[in-house]
Amino acid sequence: MSIDHILSEKFGFRSFRQGQREIIEDVFHGNDVFAMLPTGSGKSICYQLPAYLLEGIVVVVSPLISLMEDQVEQLRRQGEKRVCTFHSGMPYHVRMKILRDLTRYKILYVSPETLQTDMLSGTLSRMKVALFVVDEAHCISQWGHEFRTDYLKLGEVCNRIGRPPILALTATATVNVRKDIIKLLNLDRPEMHIYSVDRPNIAFQSEIAETAIEKMDILIRYVQTLKGPGIIYTSSRMATETITEVLKRNGVEKTAYYHGGMENDDRLLTQKQFIYDELDVICCTNAFGMGINKPDIRFIIHYHFPSNIESYLQEIGRAGRDGEVSLALMLYHEDDDFIPERLITAELPTKQDIDHFSIMVDVDKLDQALFEQSITSLNLSETAERFMHFHVKKFFREEKRDFQSWKNQLVEFIEKRIKEKRERIRYMKKWILSEKCKRESILGAFSEKLDKRPLNCCHVCGLSLEPYESSKEKSPRPEMKSWEEELALIFHQENVDV
Amino acid sequence: MNYLDSILLLGISRMDGERTTSGLFHLFNGKKSSQTVQDGRLFHLSHLFGILKGYKFHDFQEKINELHHDGLIELNDGTYPRLSESGRIKLQEQMERRPLPPSLDGWRYGDLSIVFWRRLTLFAQTLSHTLHEDHHFHPIQNDPDTLQWVKHFFPRDKESRTMASSLLFNELMTLLQKMEEIDAENVVLRLTRSGRIGQTALQVSERLQLDPMECHIRFQSALHFMVDKILDGQKSYPVLYIFLRDIKQSHALTGSTRKTYQLINKGLQLEEVAAIRKLKPSTIEDHLVELAIHVPEMDIDRYITESDQKRILEVSRILGTKRLKEIKQALGEDIDYFQIRLTLAKYEVSHHMEKEG
Numbered sequence: 001m002s003i004d005h006i007l008s009e010k011f012g013f014r015s016f017r018q019g020q021r022e023i024i025e026d027v028f029h030g031n032d033v034f035a036m037l038p039t040g041s042g043k044s045i046c047y048q049l050p051a052y053l054l055e056g057i058v059v060v061v062s063p064l065i066s067l068m069e070d071q072v073e074q075l076r077r078q079g080e081k082r083v084c085t086f087h088s089g090m091p092y093h094v095r096m097k098i099l100r101d102l103t104r105y106k107i108l109y110v111s112p113e114t115l116q117t118d119m120l121s122g123t124l125s126r127m128k129v130a131l132f133v134v135d136e137a138h139c140i141s142q143w144g145h146e147f148r149t150d151y152l153k154l155g156e157v158c159n160r161i162g163r164p165p166i167l168a169l170t171a172t173a174t175v176n177v178r179k180d181i182i183k184l185l186n187l188d189r190p191e192m193h194i195y196s197v198d199r200p201n202i203a204f205q206s207e208i209a210e211t212a213i214e215k216m217d218i219l220i221r222y223v224q225t226l227k228g229p230g231i232i233y234t235s236s237r238m239a240t241e242t243i244t245e246v247l248k249r250n251g252v253e254k255t256a257y258y259h260g261g262m263e264n265d266d267r268l269l270t271q272k273q274f275i276y277d278e279l280d281v282i283c284c285t286n287a288f289g290m291g292i293n294k295p296d297i298r299f300i301i302h303y304h305f306p307s308n309i310e311s312y313l314q315e316i317g318r319a320g321r322d323g324e325v326s327l328a329l330m331l332y333h334e335d336d337d338f339i340p341e342r343l344i345t346a347e348l349p350t351k352q353d354i355d356h357f358s359i360m361v362d363v364d365k366l367d368q369a370l371f372e373q374s375i376t377s378l379n380l381s382e383t384a385e386r387f388m389h390f391h392v393k394k395f396f397r398e399e400k401r402d403f404q405s406w407k408n409q410l411v412e413f414i415e416k417r418i419k420e421k422r423e424r425i426r427y428m429k430k431w432i433l434s435e436k437c438k439r440e441s442i443l444g445a446f447s448e449k450l451d452k453r454p455l456n457c458c459h460v461c462g463l464s465l466e467p468y469e470s471s472k473e474k475s476p477r478p479e480m481k482s483w484e485e486e487l488a489l490i491f492h493q494e495n496v497d498v
Numbered sequence: 499m500n501y502l503d504s505i506l507l508l509g510i511s512r513m514d515g516e517r518t519t520s521g522l523f524h525l526f527n528g529k530k531s532s533q534t535v536q537d538g539r540l541f542h543l544s545h546l547f548g549i550l551k552g553y554k555f556h557d558f559q560e561k562i563n564e565l566h567h568d569g570l571i572e573l574n575d576g577t578y579p580r581l582s583e584s585g586r587i588k589l590q591e592q593m594e595r596r597p598l599p600p601s602l603d604g605w606r607y608g609d610l611s612i613v614f615w616r617r618l619t620l621f622a623q624t625l626s627h628t629l630h631e632d633h634h635f636h637p638i639q640n641d642p643d644t645l646q647w648v649k650h651f652f653p654r655d656k657e658s659r660t661m662a663s664s665l666l667f668n669e670l671m672t673l674l675q676k677m678e679e680i681d682a683e684n685v686v687l688r689l690t691r692s693g694r695i696g697q698t699a700l701q702v703s704e705r706l707q708l709d710p711m712e713c714h715i716r717f718q719s720a721l722h723f724m725v726d727k728i729l730d731g732q733k734s735y736p737v738l739y740i741f742l743r744d745i746k747q748s749h750a751l752t753g754s755t756r757k758t759y760q761l762i763n764k765g766l767q768l769e770e771v772a773a774i775r776k777l778k779p780s781t782i783e784d785h786l787v788e789l790a791i792h793v794p795e796m797d798i799d800r801y802i803t804e805s806d807q808k809r810i811l812e813v814s815r816i817l818g819t820k821r822l823k824e825i826k827q828a829l830g831e832d833i834d835y836f837q838i839r840l841t842l843a844k845y846e847v848s849h850h851m852e853k854e855g
Contacts, residue, residue, distance in 0.1 A: 069640050094646070269696050483679075
């Protein structure tokens with residue numbers, strides 16, 4: 001079967017989109033491939049299609065459990081049953097069953113953490129792995145250094161399972177991040193497929209507010225008039241709840257919040273309500289979005305700005321996947337400046353933390369258990385704690401252990417990371433406040449030039465908001481029927497007398 | 499004063515300064531340790547076991563501090579909360595105005611109702627969509643066990659689906675009609691069908707104009723009620739019974755405790771069990787306390803003489819406390835904490851049964 005044939009047979013498409021064919025062909029030739037395709041351009045086909053033709057299993061490393069499950073769910077809906085996930089949230093006996101039957105699967109989705117377990121990597125090392133895919137590969141560079149440190153070991157694991165060809169996929173990676181990924185994954189002279197990050201159907205708009213109150217007013221005005229559905233990104237759980245309240249009070253009734261602190265059931269319900277257009281607006285932290293496959297999102301509003309431009313691009317990239325015009329709106333007030341700064345410092349231990357740590361541990365005895373215990377009593381954030389565990393483990397693997405030099409290196413490393421992160425925040429902020437074309441400068445961050453300026457580019461180039469506005473009033477929440485009628489509808493008993 | 503506050507006050511009033519804030523937290527949070535399970539029995543709080551599952555200790559602590567700040571509770575030794583006089587009045591007032599729903603039984607039905615609900619929502623959704631010939635819907639649950647279960651039990655052809663749908667409808671109708679209107683709504687609004695996704699906890703509480711915590715507790719209680727009725731009258735609810743059949747046993751003992759029980763029954767000593775199971779003797783002690791609570795025929799005379807048991811109960815009664823430390827101090831060196839816990843556990847249960855029987 002040819003790849004065109006499979007494309008129409010299995011995926012229901014008549015032709016490839018930009019880049020897909022070239023990437024798939026390189027994958028077939030057994031090359032390592034680095035591919036950067038804009039968000040919403042069908043990256044997953046680049047490994048899902050080869051899975052039908054290659055001998056052996058395709059292992060896909062994915063950063064989030066929800067993301068993996070969405071992919072599996074989608075493939076199953078397309079009729080492909082030989083796919084599965086393998087992660088720590090699954091019951092032991094289910095995992096064992098998957099391991100036993102692993103050769104029957106074509107695609108296996110795993111988190112970098114579970115891939116480290118001997119149970120899984122051992123089984124994989126005894127079978128044929130056709131392709132090793134790292135999805136959302138920018139996470140390696142973005143998260144790998146501190147809180148998803150297992151990302152840094154992917155190269156090692158890949159060797160252990162027979163070093164199949166590697167495909168690294170991302171939508172957003174600056175030149176530096178690309179270099180970082182290639183180095184960390186140990187890619188061997190990879191074929192580079194870099195496509196423009198530009199999304200011509202998304203227009204950029206910014207508003208700089210004088211006061212915090214004004215900012216909220218601007219938000220309300222926009223949300224009331226913009227065509228939905230849309231997403232509002234904020235920096236904290238608390239903010240998602242407050243803004244949702246305010247919007248509901250101001251006539252945008254079909255608004256809900258979404259953040260990582262919610263009950264799983266409610267998170268799923270909110271997601272599905274959004275997908276099925278029962279909500280106009282989701283107000284969320286960055287926990288929402290990855291894996292949400294909704295093609296007709298019409299606006300993305302940033303009530304707080306993210307800590308780097310790649311995250312920003314990822315987040316606005318969720319708009320307009322159907323190709324229709326969409327709006328990316330940035331709201332800024334100078335009080336927002338401290339938020340990303342606070343986030344990055346909480347992600348890593350401080351120099352003081354390291355000092356406390358070195359007082360607690362016994363430098364002469366170097367007992368690993370004691371080291372690990374002392375981390376817990378530092379009261380670090382979850383990410384900072386993971387960072388410490390990783391570096392302690394690394395220290396104890398060294399042949400010659402010199403605590404003082406380890407400590408100095410660690411402090412140096414943290415300072416370097418924070419400096420880098422600050423630099424990225426600074427860049428993000430510069431972009432927000434700049435008077436130059438928003439599109440050109442965002443492309444500039446990825447070392448790209450703008451080829452063709454869309455009619456509605458950004459507020460600097462001149463932007464008419466009309467195409468993004470809705471003439472209709474926001475609809476109220478639908479009335480509920482009596483519970484008896486509802487129950488009858490659920491179980492198709494409408495015609496039965498109740 | 500919101501509903502959460504009254505729940506906290508109720509817990510504090512029952513523990514009455516004999517347990518720390520974290521002891522209360524573990525109970526509300528549903529920690530499956532012998533100590534917590536035992537506390538539930540001891541202080542008659544089992545129905546609230548796990549009712550605040552997922553709640554963060556930090557937030558809990560903050561709530562306690564607020565109550566303290568408002569003068570509703572005192573904190574003995576800084577960490578043993580106890581109602582103040584105004585707290586006592588407040589609690590009484592609250593419980594008269596908005597009493598706890600009587601069906602609430604977190605310890606017995608908490609876990610069971612979670613699994614039951616997951617299965618029911620997914621099963622109902624799948625029925626609703628497939629009967630509308632929609633096979634590409636987004637499932638409302640993502641827990642692999644639940645997906646697996648529904649996949650296994652879901653009827654294969656249209657005829658049996660129609661049949662299942664009508665049976666389930668009738669069974670649920672019967673059950674829900676036994677409840678207050680508002681509770682039936684609380685359940686049905688959360689179900690998903692073709693054309694309408696279920697409502698979140700917050701959305702339901704807004705619709706029903708209930709305090710979110712009251713809405714949550716009433717929902718839990720409604721589920722416990724359903725589970726109770728289904729298990730009680732399997733013949734009246736043959737389809738719903740299938741949703742519980744394979745899990746109904748698993749709540750009483752934690753898995754590890756069950757293994758310990760098997761070994762104890764073979765006549766092994768505590769230390770031997772610990773050695774075989776490669777566990778600390780103190781862990782086995784925890785199991786034995788758990789067994790004393792849940793297994794009426796469990797004999798504790800092997801671990802403490804009858805006369806010592808009497809002494810412990812006597813001291814507890816005279817001192818008016820269930821606090822281990824105080825009892826131990828009064829009894830001296832020859833009785834250890836384990837023996838006290840074991841006796842209190844055993845006694846509380848038989849005391850309970852006498853009352854009920």
